[in-house]
Amino acid sequence: MxxxxxxxxxxxxxxxxxxxxxxxxxxAAQSTDAAPAKINVPNIMEKYSRIKVNNTFMVAKREITxxxxxxxxxxxxxxxxxxxxxxxxxxxKSNNSDAPEPEVAKAAEEAATYHDLAFNEVMKEHGLxxxxxxxxxxxxxxxxxxxxxxxxxxxFTKYIAALIIAMCLMIALTQTGNVIAQGIAEEKGSxxxxxxxxxxxxxxxxxxxxxxxxxxxxxxxxxxxxxVYGSAMLNGVGGGGSSEFSFGQMGMLAILWFIIGYAMFxxxxxxxxxxxxxxxxxxxxxxxxxxxVCVGFFMSVYSVLVPNSTGLILTxxxxxxxxxxxxxxIAMINGHMTVAMMVIALIINIITVPITFIVAxxxxxxxxxx
Amino acid sequence: MKLEVKNLxxxxxxxxxxxxxxxxxxxxxxxxxxxxxxxxxxxxxxNGAGKSTTMRIVMGVMPETSGEVYxxxxxxxxxxxxxxxxxxxxxxxxxxxxxxxGLYGKMKVEEQLIWFSMLKGLTKNDAQKExxxxxxxxxxDEFAEYRLEKLSTGNAQRVQLAAALSTKPELLILDEPxxxxxxxxxKVMADAFRESVKSGLSILFSSHQLELIxxxxxxxxxxxxxxxxxxxxxxELRQRAGAPLMTEVPTPLAxxxxxxxxxxxxxxxx
Numbered sequence: 001m002x003x004x005x006x007x008x009x010x011x012x013x014x015x016x017x018x019x020x021x022x023x024x025x026x027x028a029a030q031s032t033d034a035a036p037a038k039i040n041v042p043n044i045m046e047k048y049s050r051i052k053v054n055n056t057f058m059v060a061k062r063e064i065t066x067x068x069x070x071x072x073x074x075x076x077x078x079x080x081x082x083x084x085x086x087x088x089x090x091x092x093k094s095n096n097s098d099a100p101e102p103e104v105a106k107a108a109e110e111a112a113t114y115h116d117l118a119f120n121e122v123m124k125e126h127g128l129x130x131x132x133x134x135x136x137x138x139x140x141x142x143x144x145x146x147x148x149x150x151x152x153x154x155x156f157t158k159y160i161a162a163l164i165i166a167m168c169l170m171i172a173l174t175q176t177g178n179v180i181a182q183g184i185a186e187e188k189g190s191x192x193x194x195x196x197x198x199x200x201x202x203x204x205x206x207x208x209x210x211x212x213x214x215x216x217x218x219x220x221x222x223x224x225x226x227x228v229y230g231s232a233m234l235n236g237v238g239g240g241g242s243s244e245f246s247f248g249q250m251g252m253l254a255i256l257w258f259i260i261g262y263a264m265f266x267x268x269x270x271x272x273x274x275x276x277x278x279x280x281x282x283x284x285x286x287x288x289x290x291x292x293v294c295v296g297f298f299m300s301v302y303s304v305l306v307p308n309s310t311g312l313i314l315t316x317x318x319x320x321x322x323x324x325x326x327x328x329x330i331a332m333i334n335g336h337m338t339v340a341m342m343v344i345a346l347i348i349n350i351i352t353v354p355i356t357f358i359v360a361x362x363x364x365x366x367x368x369x370x
Numbered sequence: 371m372k373l374e375v376k377n378l379x380x381x382x383x384x385x386x387x388x389x390x391x392x393x394x395x396x397x398x399x400x401x402x403x404x405x406x407x408x409x410x411x412x413x414x415x416x417n418g419a420g421k422s423t424t425m426r427i428v429m430g431v432m433p434e435t436s437g438e439v440y441x442x443x444x445x446x447x448x449x450x451x452x453x454x455x456x457x458x459x460x461x462x463x464x465x466x467x468x469x470x471x472g473l474y475g476k477m478k479v480e481e482q483l484i485w486f487s488m489l490k491g492l493t494k495n496d497a498q499k500e501x502x503x504x505x506x507x508x509x510x511d512e513f514a515e516y517r518l519e520k521l522s523t524g525n526a527q528r529v530q531l532a533a534a535l536s537t538k539p540e541l542l543i544l545d546e547p548x549x550x551x552x553x554x555x556x557k558v559m560a561d562a563f564r565e566s567v568k569s570g571l572s573i574l575f576s577s578h579q580l581e582l583i584x585x586x587x588x589x590x591x592x593x594x595x596x597x598x599x600x601x602x603x604x605x606e607l608r609q610r611a612g613a614p615l616m617t618e619v620p621t622p623l624a625x626x627x628x629x630x631x632x633x634x635x636x637x638x639x640x
Contacts, residue, residue, distance in 0.1 A: 058489055066476060191472040194431045195533075198461040199489050201454065369433055 055200040059208025060215065067179070067216040076175075077220050084228030092235025107156075114144040161247070162304050162330040165254045168221075169326055170297045172258055173265055176217045177289060180209060180266055181273030181282045184364075189279055193368060202365045206357075210266040214259070221258065225251050253329045260346070261325025263353045265289060267360035274367045296326035303327055304334050319345045321352035371442050371463060371540035371572060373428065374404040378437035378447075380423055380596075397423050399596040401437070405541070405572045405589075410563065412587035413576035414627070420596040421576040422469050425543050428574075429466050430457060441541070462490045465539030469546050471530050475519035480505065482518065483533050490537040500536040507565070508532050508558055524555050531559055535566060542566070544575040548582060560586060580623040590623070 067073050118140035187193040196205055229248060268289055276285045299317050306314060318327045318337060328345045331337040337345075380398040385391065398420045405411040413421045426432040427447060428439050438448030441460045445451045452460075474482055480501060487497035505511040508528040513521055518529060527550065534542055548556050556579070563573060563586055577583055583590055584604045592600035592607075600607060604623060611626035 055489065058485065062477075062485055066474070070476070186475075190475070191468040191470040192474060193472070194426065194429060194468045195466055195472045195486065196489070197431050198429045198464065198466055199458060199491075201458065369431065 055204040056208040056211065059200070059205055060212035063183070063209055063212025064216050067213060068219075073216070073220065077223055080224040081227040084224060085231040088228060088232040088235050091232075111141075115141050118144060158334050159304055161250055162333050163301060165250060165333070166297050166300045166326055166330055169254060169258055169261065169329075170293055172217065172221060173261055173293055173325075174290060176213055176262055177265055177269040177286065177293075178282075179213050179217075180269045181286050182279055183209060183213070184270050184273040185276050185279040185282045185285075188274060188368065189277065197368065202368065203357075203361045206267060206270050206361055206364060209270065210263070214262050214266065217262070218255070218259065221255060225255070250329075250333055253332060257325045257329045260349050260353070264322060264325065264349065264356055265293070267357045271360035271363035271367075274364045292322050293326075296323045299323055300326040300330040303336070304330055319348050321349050321356075324349050372404065372407050372440070373541055373543075373572060373574060374438075374440040375424065375428065376402050376438045376440070376448075378402070378424065378427060378439065379435045380420075380427060380432075381435045397596050398427075398435075398437075401593065401596070401598050403589075403591050403598065403601060405574050407572055408567060408570045409588040410567060410573045410575070410586055412583035412590045413574065413593065414578075414580065414583060414590060414623075415576070415593035419593045421593060422545050423596075424593075425466075425468075425545055425574070425576070428543060429464070430461060463538075463540045465534035465537050465542045465544075467530055467534045467542075467544045467547060469549075471526065473518050473526075473530060473533060476517055478514070479510070479516055479518055479521070479529050480514035483529070483536055486533050487537045490539075492538060496538070497536070500538060501532065504532040504536045504562075505529075507562060524551050527551060528555060528558070531562060535562065540571060542571060542573040542575070544573065546576055546578070548577050548579050556582065580627060584623040592627075 115137070119137050122136050122140065187196065193205075229251065232247065269286055272285045272289060273282050276282055299314075300323075303314050303317060317323045318331045318341070320327075324345050328337065328342060332342055378398050378401040379396075382395045382397050383392050384395050386393045401420070401424060403411065413424070415421050423432065427434045430446065434447050438450070439446055441464065444456070444460060446457045446460055451457060473486075477485070483501040483505070484494070484497045487500055488494060492500065502511070505514060508531060510521075510525055510528045510532065513525060513529070518526060521529065527547070531544070531547055534544065547559060551559065560582060567573060587604065590600070590602065590604055590607055591598055600610070602610070607623065608626060611629040
């Protein structure tokens with residue numbers, strides 16, 4: 001860009017640029033040479049937005065390198081992967097041995113038996129009316145199922161999968177949140193922030209931090225996911241899952257909602273952590289967010305147990321910002337949410353992200369300048 | 371780059387038990403001074419006199435109550451200040467070293483200095499060159515691959531100064547750069563100052579080492595309870611305190627400091 005200006009010094013863009021550099025207002029430059037200057041306003045915008053991206057990128061890059069080189073990061077990646085491998089191989093072992101059949105298979109078998117019984121009975125009574133027969137079959141099946149106990153409607157695999165996913169989401173979110181909060185508090189305590197904020201805007205700093213830490217965490221989760229899924233495949237338990245979703249799809253769903261949940265919570269962690277004077281006060285400062293995370297987790301587990309609830313909280317919680325990242329994927333896996341509902345929840349939550357970001361940046365700027 | 375501070379005021383609100391509930395503490399009271407290009411300005415004052423507050427306001431990390439600060443000829447603090455982007459651009463050419471030191475403990479020395487320099491707008495090549503030069507000059511190049519937290523206080527402080535200098539600054543703002551340093555380190559740092567002033571750099575620094583201030587500074591400002599009580603060259607200050615001027619060894623500022631800040635002798639110079 002600057003080369004262009006040097007080549008054509010009489011160009012209006014150069015005059016605007018020069019005016020800007022001399023601290024004169026942009027309007028003054030525009031009024032003298034209104035028409036061409038107008039065209040070049042985006043150039044200036046572009047210039048500033050480029051600087052901004054550079055700064056954000058630099059902050060993010062630093063976060064990623066520091067985090068990846070930290071021992072905790074490496075150790076926890078190895079630990080989680082190992083735990084996953086041990087669990088999947090144990091599951092593989094128990095599958096191969098003559099252990100009792102899984103609950104889900106038993107339930108399906110039961111259902112089929114009752115269904116056949118009912119079908120035969122109705123056929124004997126009526127003869128040849130398919131629609132009516134079918135309707136009555138369903139009715140009878142339901143009645144029989146009810147009489148035998150409600151095991152069929154409760155899919156144990158789905159429930160366990162949902163529980164594990166909700167737990168992983170909670171751990172990943174609190175972990176990244178803590179990293180952000182600690183980082184922000186340390187920067188404030190060591191006054192690095194004073195040097196940083198004299199060369200970049202608070203929003204660039206927070207955005208860079210959130211992106212950098214988020215990227216390293218997604219990488220961390222991704223590695224664990226690939227290792228555990230691979231080990232599950234090798235042990236012959238990877239192909240399982242429920243009728244609608246394989247384990248692989250469940251994992252993808254969880255990572256998608258982790259990204260949204262993370263984007264929503266991360267800036268808030270930063271804003272709250274900034275209110276402390278020392279890094280060891282961070283746990284207290286971020287306790288309110290931890291509470292929201294815990295409530296979200298328990299809601300998601302509870303909503304699976306009461307799938308047909310018409311209560312206000314349990315129906316809205318799948319869409320509500322801050323709770324949806326936990327409740328929506330679990331509701332989806334358990335078939336309590338259609339794809340359309342999921343899309344609505346996604347839209348609501350994605351809209352919330354920039355709002356929380358703006359609020360958090362305001363809070364951050366205020367408490368840093370105290 | 372020229373720094374001008376005009377009528378800077380800062381009040382803090384402190385909660386108290388008195389009936390009003392809040393007392394207003396005047397931290398800076400009409401502080402004015404300027405640091406012309408290529409000059410060294412020494413800031414002296416008791417603890418809590420307002421030295422760091424002034425520096426923080428200049429760097430834009432603390433909002434002012436009233437007054438103005440000019441960098442170059444552009445207003446960065448005050449009612450007529452330039453927009454945020456321009457102010458940041460101006461501040462990128464200022465090397466700043468806060469009193470509590472501001473570097474990442476867990477990052478390697480060289481890596482982090484290059485990062486800071488690049489953040490201040492240097493290209494990677496320039497940053498590497500500058501960082502190498504200043505680490506060697508301040509004799510801490512052997513620690514280039516160390517994490518900062520592994521370094522001793524004095525060495526960390528040299529690194530900190532290298533961080534401020536390797537951003538190719540046009541103005542240096544240093545908050546007590548000599549505190550807690552051994553005599554050799556002080557000499558090395560003072561040399562670094564002299565070296566960088568030669569290339570037209572302006573420096574504003576605060577210190578409690580008055581003999582150094584007397585030796586290094588072109589202008590000295592003494593601040594007390596938020597008010598600039600003395601402003602002038604070291605010789606002017608000696609004159610005001612009534613110390614003999616034409617001696618072989620100039621009277622140390624430390625000997626006349628008490629006289630300079632005593633209430634009766636205060637004569638505020640513009």
